[in-house]
Amino acid sequence: MEIYLIDGTYELFRAYHALPPLESPAGQPVGAVHGLIQSLLRLIRESGVTHIGCAFDSVITSFRNGLFPGYKTGEATPPELLAQFGPAERAVAALGVRVWPMVEFEADDAIAAAVAQLSPNPAVERIIICSPDKDLAQLVQGERIVCLDRRRGETLDQTGVIAKHGVPPTSIPDLLALTGDAADGIPGLPRWGAKTSAAVLLRYGHLEAIPTTGPWDVPVRGAATLQGILSREYENALLYRHLATLRRDAPIEAHTDALHWPGASRAEYQSLCQELGLTRLATLPHQWAGET
Numbered sequence: 001m002e003i004y005l006i007d008g009t010y011e012l013f014r015a016y017h018a019l020p021p022l023e024s025p026a027g028q029p030v031g032a033v034h035g036l037i038q039s040l041l042r043l044i045r046e047s048g049v050t051h052i053g054c055a056f057d058s059v060i061t062s063f064r065n066g067l068f069p070g071y072k073t074g075e076a077t078p079p080e081l082l083a084q085f086g087p088a089e090r091a092v093a094a095l096g097v098r099v100w101p102m103v104e105f106e107a108d109d110a111i112a113a114a115v116a117q118l119s120p121n122p123a124v125e126r127i128i129i130c131s132p133d134k135d136l137a138q139l140v141q142g143e144r145i146v147c148l149d150r151r152r153g154e155t156l157d158q159t160g161v162i163a164k165h166g167v168p169p170t171s172i173p174d175l176l177a178l179t180g181d182a183a184d185g186i187p188g189l190p191r192w193g194a195k196t197s198a199a200v201l202l203r204y205g206h207l208e209a210i211p212t213t214g215p216w217d218v219p220v221r222g223a224a225t226l227q228g229i230l231s232r233e234y235e236n237a238l239l240y241r242h243l244a245t246l247r248r249d250a251p252i253e254a255h256t257d258a259l260h261w262p263g264a265s266r267a268e269y270q271s272l273c274q275e276l277g278l279t280r281l282a283t284l285p286h287q288w289a290g291e292t
Helices: 008-018 031-045 063-067 085-094 107-118 134-139 158-165 169-179 194-204 223-232 234-244 266-276
Strands: 002-007 051-056 098-101 126-130 145-149 154-156
Touching: 002 008, 002 031, 002 107, 008 031, 008 051, 008 085, 008 107, 031 051, 031 085, 051 085, 051 107, 063 234, 085 098, 085 266, 098 107, 107 126, 107 134, 134 145, 134 158, 134 169, 154 158, 158 169, 169 194, 169 234, 223 234
Parallel strands: 002 051, 002 126, 051 098, 126 145
Antiparallel strands: 145 154
């Protein structure tokens, strides 16, 4: 079987910024929810999509904010988008998809925990992480655990991660520590650009293995300067890597039975569509739970 893991927060953000505003009969913003439902309906219509889970982090602050004050918060998130997380979670559940609403952890942590729980199961032939987020590339393993950018139709296996990011999946947190991640508020180290960081990590793998004195076995301009920066900022680099490393122990349940898609709940889903004014979507699921 194949398992599809959805970053619901990413899907909701993308729909919010890509689609025009839309309101429910009660005046509630629902445009992003509309886009999310359409996206999931397209996915579950595809052949072979039988097991699926979706993670959200409506409480954007997490344990990482306690470790680093500069880490991302929800302050810049439009209130019209924040208001749609609750209805989005309800809509996904009504579609019959397993929902993980995260608190203290992030949606990416839920996906990491799901991968950790599912990957030992020999019945799981492949795990498809539906997100282009670079953070999630650290979970890729060979051709069995891959990232799928559904919008571009691009699938990244381990070879693809190296081709795109310059390092193997296991070095992605180290890469983010050195180069930073503006979306998450990770500043990275001064003068450590993406190409240099990738070249050094491709050779040495992880922060601990990068020599801070003596010549490097990889030609990099200004190596001595970069070594000095890494030496001075080493503790910060370790902290940034910790922030970028996904938690595989997030409190979720992700066994295969829980992720089996039985079809949408007709009463729950159609009632929600009526409430949100999304009546055009009410009859679109191709399978209803408990109905043959």
